[in-house]
Amino acid sequence: MIAIRLRPLLVILAAVCYPQESQAMGKDDPLLTMVMIDKLEFGLTDESIPQRLEMQAWAGYDLSKLWLKSDVEREGGNTDSADVEVLYGRAISPYWDVRVGWKHDFEPTPSRDWAAIGIYGLAPYFFEVDSTAYINSSGQVSLDLSVEYEVLFTQRLILSPEIEAVINGSDDSDTGSGSGVSSIEAGLRLRYEIRREFAPYIGVHWERSYGNTADFDRVKGEDIDDFYVVVGIRAWF
Numbered sequence: 001m002i003a004i005r006l007r008p009l010l011v012i013l014a015a016v017c018y019p020q021e022s023q024a025m026g027k028d029d030p031l032l033t034m035v036m037i038d039k040l041e042f043g044l045t046d047e048s049i050p051q052r053l054e055m056q057a058w059a060g061y062d063l064s065k066l067w068l069k070s071d072v073e074r075e076g077g078n079t080d081s082a083d084v085e086v087l088y089g090r091a092i093s094p095y096w097d098v099r100v101g102w103k104h105d106f107e108p109t110p111s112r113d114w115a116a117i118g119i120y121g122l123a124p125y126f127f128e129v130d131s132t133a134y135i136n137s138s139g140q141v142s143l144d145l146s147v148e149y150e151v152l153f154t155q156r157l158i159l160s161p162e163i164e165a166v167i168n169g170s171d172d173s174d175t176g177s178g179s180g181v182s183s184i185e186a187g188l189r190l191r192y193e194i195r196r197e198f199a200p201y202i203g204v205h206w207e208r209s210y211g212n213t214a215d216f217d218r219v220k221g222e223d224i225d226d227f228y229v230v231v232g233i234r235a236w237f
Contacts, residue, residue, distance in 0.1 A: 033059040034236060041232025043205065048076035050205075050228065063091045067099060082106040085116060096121035103134060108175045112136055118144075126150075141169035142177075156193045160203075162186065171212050176220065178212025191234055199234045 035057040043050035056069040067087040073080045087101035096119060103114040118132030128148045135141050146164035153159065166182040189203030206227045209217050214224040 029061045029063075031059065031061065033057070036236040038234060039232055040234075041201075041230045044229040044231065050075045050226075050230075052232075058089070060089075065089045065097075067101070079107045081108060087116060087118075089120065093121075099132070105175075110174055112140075112175070114142070123147075139170075140172060142182075143167040158191050158193065158199075160187075160189045160191065160201075162189075168213075173216065176213065176216035178210075178214070178216060180211045182211070182213040183207060183209045187230070189230070189232075197236050200232070201234060202229070202231050204228070205230050 035055070037053070037055045039052055039054040041052050043052075051074045053070070053072045055071075056067060058065045058067045060066055065088075067085070067089055069085040069087065070083065072082045083103055083105045085101060085103040087099040089097040089099040091097050098117070098119055100117045101115075103116050105112040105114070114134035114136045116132055116134050118130065120130045121128075123129050126149070128150075129146070130148075131143070131145045133141065133143050144164070144166050146162065148160060148162040151159040151161075163184070163186045165184045168177050168179050168182045170179050171177070185205070185207040187203055187205045189201045191199040191201035193199040204227070208214075208225045210224075217224050
């Protein structure tokens with residue numbers, strides 16, 4: 001369902017964004033598309049069951065692509081966070097892209113709109129780095145930095161450690177985000193690729209809020225530190 005809906009939309013947007021490039025590239029650099037579900041997982045805890053959907057899709061050419069990204073987290077029947085990003089990416093080297101665009105936070109409320117600029121690619125030793133800075137109309141600034149690595153035990157069995165940090169420039173009491181290092185998440189997921197396009201996985205997830213963000217969480221009666229086992233699937237189309 002997701003692939004069917006997103007691919008035509010991305011193709012249309014890509015054709016609108018750079019129609020001349022489409023004609024110039026021709027058969028040597030055809031228009032390509034991909035939809036990737038990075039995480040569709042459930043947490044195994046004694047209480048509520050955390051759920052997460054993290055996905056991205058792109059359409060474009062070797063040097064330029066249009067990206068659509070979304071991340072949704074739910075727990076206890078409530079949506080804790082949900083966002084969507086539309087980004088234009090341009091290669092600046094064989095391993096690095098610069099991406100600019102727009103992000104909309106649906107949750108937590110009130111919703112926020114952000115301008116986004118970031119860099120994405122492979123650092124030495126094949127660490128996958130995604131770093132994006134955001135600024136909204138109120139002058140609030142946020143930085144999201146994630147690093148991921150893959151360890152291949154076999155061609156099908158792959159271990160993926162990942163860490164992500166969110167840093168805010170100022171407090172936002174309405175959404176419960178504090179200045180400084182707001183949160184850090186880390187995960188370790190072991191997947192088995194039944195096919196290259198489909199892989200179930202099991203792993204562990206840890207997250208903690210810091211500083212004023214932790215204070216906001218305490219006021220709301222929420223835990224500032226979570227650790228649990230996850231099961232899920234990773235797939236692309």
